[in-house]
Amino acid sequence: MKLIGSVTSPFVRKVRVVMAEKKLDVSFEQQNVWVPETTIQELNPLGKIPCLVMEDGSTLYDSRVIVEYLDTVSPVCKLLPASGRERTDVKVWEALADGVLDAAVLVFLERRERAPEEQSAKWIERQLGKVHAGLSAMSGKLGESAYCMGTHYTLADVAVGCALGWLALRFPDIDWRGDYPNLARLHDKLSERASFRDTVPVSA
Numbered sequence: 001m002k003l004i005g006s007v008t009s010p011f012v013r014k015v016r017v018v019m020a021e022k023k024l025d026v027s028f029e030q031q032n033v034w035v036p037e038t039t040i041q042e043l044n045p046l047g048k049i050p051c052l053v054m055e056d057g058s059t060l061y062d063s064r065v066i067v068e069y070l071d072t073v074s075p076v077c078k079l080l081p082a083s084g085r086e087r088t089d090v091k092v093w094e095a096l097a098d099g100v101l102d103a104a105v106l107v108f109l110e111r112r113e114r115a116p117e118e119q120s121a122k123w124i125e126r127q128l129g130k131v132h133a134g135l136s137a138m139s140g141k142l143g144e145s146a147y148c149m150g151t152h153y154t155l156a157d158v159a160v161g162c163a164l165g166w167l168a169l170r171f172p173d174i175d176w177r178g179d180y181p182n183l184a185r186l187h188d189k190l191s192e193r194a195s196f197r198d199t200v201p202v203s204a
Contacts, residue, residue, distance in 0.1 A: 001053065002026065003015060003028050003053075004040065004049055006031065006049060007030065008203070014159055015052070015066050017158050017196060018067045018079060018195075019070060021158070021193075022071070024070060033049055046061065079153075079158065081154075086149070089149065090155050094159040097138070097160045100134035100167075101163050110124055131167075132174075135183065139180035139182055148160055161186070165200065169201045
């Protein structure tokens with residue numbers, strides 16, 4: 001298998017963390033999907049990363065689809081419960097973390113791709129409102145628990161950790177560490193894992 005992605009993307013990082021936790025030998029090919037010469041649409045018609053190329057040449061895309069598949073490939077470090085409410089709760093955590101990222105990415109692109117006079121302050125405010133509401137919800141759900149799902153590490157923690165790490169990189173003005181000490185503690189604990197240390201996002 002081969003993963004197509006970027007070291008900056010939090011969604012790619014989520015997949016890379018899962019691959020590391022599962023001890024999967026998957027090659028990683030970096031590709032900038034924003035340049036004209038990108039070939040990503042040959043693999044994913046939506047032109048997005050991450051994209052996982054399978055042994056038979058077929059592809060999987062969308063980080064949530066990819067990580068759910070990868071969790072079935074190896075019994076090492078099971079990240080998703082087999083079924084039932086607990087599995088759904090993990091996926092809700094993932095949807096919440098990804099939703100925070102979706103909104104934050106829109107703001108990042110608005111600011112990067114448009115001249116200041118062309119940017120929509122109302123649009124930015126709306127998206128940042130989602131980011132702050134999502135962070136508040138994550139903090140409330142986490143409470144004083146060691147991990148998102150209580151006492152054991154799951155895909156929920158992977159998703160939340162990747163979201164917080166990307167916000168720290170791209171939105172240093174959002175003081176989630178000061179506003180939500182429990183999220184900061186969780187992020188610090190996750191950052192000690194090799195899977196997180198080896199995939200820290202970098203500016204590009």
